[in-house]
Amino acid sequence: MVGASRALAYFGMLEPASLSHGYLFSGQAGVGKKTFARRLAQSLFCRQPKTALLGYDGSCAACTSFLAGSYPDYYESEGRIVIGSAQEAADTGRDGERSESVRERERMESRALVRELQLRPYSGQWRVVVLGDIEFASTEAAHALLRFLEEPPPDVLIVLTTEAPGTLLDTIRSRLIEIPFPPLARDEVERILERDGIDRSRARFAASAAMGSITRARAILDGQETGLREAALTWFEDAISGRTPDSSFLDRASKAADKRRIAGDVLEFVRVFARDWAALQFLGRDAPLLAADLKVRIQRLPKRSRAEAAEILAQIAETQRLANTNVTPSLVLDFLRMRIT
Ligand SMILES: [Zn+2]
Structure with missing residues (x-):
């Protein structure tokens, strides 16, 4: 397992008996949240006797069936269901882009989750439910999850993974132990x-x-990814020059969670460009750059005072925090544009 240092440290010290019933793995996409959740599940299922919680032999009957995707006490959702907030439900509903077949699939996934949360371990000591990148609010599924978290059965473990913990209902988030997954x-x-x-x-x-x-x-x-990086630089060039930047890159996605991911990527690129822009102004032409290939374009950007540049960097960090909440991605970018202007 590469990365996941916090999770390894946390679960490495636990015994199975001291596990909590619910965890929230938070962090950007591609840092190992789901991979770790699967390894944690396999560790609990493995029949090989061991003293630590983490670890498995990969060859016992449970491991074999888990790796084949047929272990009966494991459920993993593809995401796209349940438990967002009312705001997100409204956002998703308003654009009317979701077809009837998508809605039907969401209803089915939501019902499947309600059912899953009522099951008990069948073949071993543990049941594990992993819900990845939860996006759409279904009251029925949210209530089922809340009921589960209010009176958790002793032998069922639930792991939620998310890129945006701020979008979860507080009543759900407060009942989970959050483990951050750093870049x-x-x-x-x-x-x-x-x-x-x-x-x-x-x-x-x-x-x-x-x-x-x-x-x-x-x-x-x-x-x-190159297209998005270019779009982010153009956005920053426009914003810092006082023009109204084009945010149409958000239209590449139709789902709210994907739009949020694009906005998050753009903001991260903007942070890198702004950092390089400030470095070139205040440390000189030889400053070490994170986006060295774009040096010429970044050098051409309008200059600001040291205090203003520091304020812009602080506003970008603030906007990145905002982007991890329920605020609509286009509003998040607008907010930053106004601050830069
Ligand atoms: Zn095993």
Whole structure:
């Protein structure tokens, strides 16, 4: 398991008996939240006697069936269901883009979750339910989850993963133990890519632009990410020059969670560009840059006073926090544009 230092430290010290009933793994996409949840589940299912909570032999009957995807006491949702907030439900409903078949699938997934939360372990000591990147509010499923968290059965563990913990209902979030998953280190991303068979120089290039996310590194290798980086730089050029920037990159996605992810990526690029922009002004032309390939364009941007530049950097950090809540992504970007102007 690469990365996940906090989770390894936390669960590494626990015994199965002292596990809580519910955890929230938070952090950006591609830092190992779901992978860790699966390994934690396998650790609980493995029949091999062991003293620590984490670890499995990978070969007992339980491990074999888990790895084959047929272990009966494990449920993992693809996301896209349940338990957002009322605001998010309204957002998703208003655009009317969701087709009847999507709504029907959401209803089915929501009902499946309600059912899952009532089950008890069948073949071993534990049942584990992993809910990834929860997006859409269904009252029925939210109530089922709340009921579950209010009176948790002793032998069922639920793990939620999210990129935006601020979008969860407080009543749900307050009943979970939150474990943050920090961005991966550059060499960790590189190591995962090399393990996947990417050659060293491409792995190094992708890792250096991936900002700690293996998902983003793979998108860079697929050529999907360069467009967004360019869009983010244009956005920042416009904002800092007092023009109204184009935020149409948000239209690449229709789902609220995907729009939020795009806005989060753009904000992270903007943070890097603004940091380089400030470094070039105040440390000089030889300042070490994070986006060295864009030096010429960044140098051409209008200059501001030291105090104003510091304020802009602080506002970007503030906006990144805001982007992890329920505020609509286009409003988040607008907020930052006004602050920069
Ligand atoms: Zn095993």
